[in-house]
Amino acid sequence: MNAIIVDDEEYSRQSLFFLINGYCPDVKVRGIARSVAEARSLLKSEQIDVVFLDIAMPVEDGFSLLPDLQRNITSVIFTTAYNQYAIKAIRASAVDYLLKPIDIQELQDSIGKAADWKSRTSDNDLLAASHETVFSSLNENLNEIKKIKKLNLPHSNGFHVLNISNILYIKADSNYSIFHIDKGEKIVVSKHLKEYESILEDCEFCRIHKSTMINLSHLQSYSNKNGLVVKMSDGTEHSVSRRRSPGFMDTVKDMFKK
Incomplete structure (x- = not known):
């Protein structure tokens, strides 16, 4: 899989790059971005399968890139140093994330999930539909600051989307x-x-x-x-x-x- 790393901190960018190169042979890092704006440029110039995306960044946070990832049918693995409300929204939407400092086994597991999802959803229309489900639920959960509103339950070909109230x-x-x-x-x-x-x-x-x-x-x-x-x-x-x-x-x- 082709990947990019998006993080405003140099140490975080470099450490994740070396972890992927050293322990994840099926992933090729095609670029490293210091901001969401740089990430958008990389997405236009390369066919990217997965983005390792920091949340807390100046000017635009990681969530600002979600519409671009949805259009490009690109998977996302959030990388973050905090585990407050945003993490609950991410988990409820069945999106993967890694807490810093990043554990090698957790990194490999996340990449394995992304690769498995891509291989099981080989039909491009189904892949696009799965991404739309994930990102729309995530956006809705993030917009409600106190409560999770939707829950994505993964199955072999996609997701069941449940309203929490049901x-x-x-x-x-x-x-x-x-x-x-x-x-x-x-x-x-x-x-x-x-x-x-x-x-x-x-x-x-x-x-x-x-x-x-x-x-x-x-x-x-x-x-x-x-x-x-x-x-x-x-x-x-x-x-x-x-x-x-x-x-x-x-x-x-x-x-x-x-």
């Missing part, structure tokens, strides 16, 4: 997460529930059991008559573990206050 609850099943949607549908994703817990923790979702996370906006009732049990809007009931009961009650009280 998720009733998520169940863990070994290394998989099963999303239960308000129309009775189920979507199985090969990721741990813990990953989605960290993405949705500020979106009125609450982990009530090691195997269950619920959307509190679909909570219908709860009772502690025979152990704490919640009832959801679809009529299903779920136990709240003893360890998580205090946190659940505090979260519900805070939600009612709001």
Whole structure:
């Protein structure tokens, strides 16, 4: 794959360049940009498959390049030194990212995902559609500063795009997460529930059991008559573990206050 690196810090640019050259033989770095403007020029002169993109840069931040990447059907791997709100938006949109200082194994894993996506989506129209799904969800999530609004769930040929409000609850099943949607549908994703817990923790979702996370906006009732049990809007009931009961009650009280 052909790649470019976009970062305003010289040390970060050079260290990532040497990591890719030394440990990622299937990637050829075709250019290094110090700004979004320089990156645009590189995208015009080269056919680029993946961009390693810093977020915090002067004049224009990394997100300003997203429309150009969408037009060029180019994958993006964000490289950043902070893991605040933007990271949640990125993860919810199923976009890959690397925290600085960059770990070699994580770098190789990210490149492997980009290569796998490109090889599985060989049809150019499907590839363009997948990129449009990713970038439109990411833009929508970034525009809402406090809450994630959409969640991209990857499958073998693309993504399921869910509005957060349509998720009733998520169940863990070994290394998989099963999303239960308000129309009775189920979507199985090969990721741990813990990953989605960290993405949705500020979106009125609450982990009530090691195997269950619920959307509190679909909570219908709860009772502690025979152990704490919640009832959801679809009529299903779920136990709240003893360890998580205090946190659940505090979260519900805070939600009612709001």
